[in-house]
Amino acid sequence: MVKITEFNDMDIPDVIIPKPDYDVGEDLLIFMRNDPMFYRKTFFPAIEDYKNSKKKPILVRMVKRGLGSYCNKFNIQNPQEELLTDSDILQVVQKILSDDLGDNNG
Secondary structure, three states: OOOHHHHHHOOOOOOOOOOOOOOHHHHHHHHHHHOHHHHHHHHHHHHHHHHHHOOHHHHHHHHHHHHHHHHHHOOOOOOHHHHOOHHHHHHHHHHHHHHHOOOOOO
16 A cells, blocks of 8 residues: 655656657757857857867767757757767768768777
8 A cells, every 4th residue: 555645756847848749859969960150150160170080079969069059940949969869860960971981980
């Protein structure tokens, strides 16, 4: 038997926000390439920095910054860690490497 008081200890959110029903990584990639301000100030400089250094953390930081801009612009309330895991972010980076830089080795 369960006491009613035990339910009071649970941390239940006021609003449950469903996860988007589309591929957030693909949508984020489209946003980063097509938003003029993000592309000019963040995406293009990160690509140029990567070309010079060949260090993936540059692109990982750029994708994480892009996710923040994406969430702000489209008023997405989900936690960013819930939208894209670290593995998903690395997949977006790999897609950038193959599409924009022609680097299939990653």
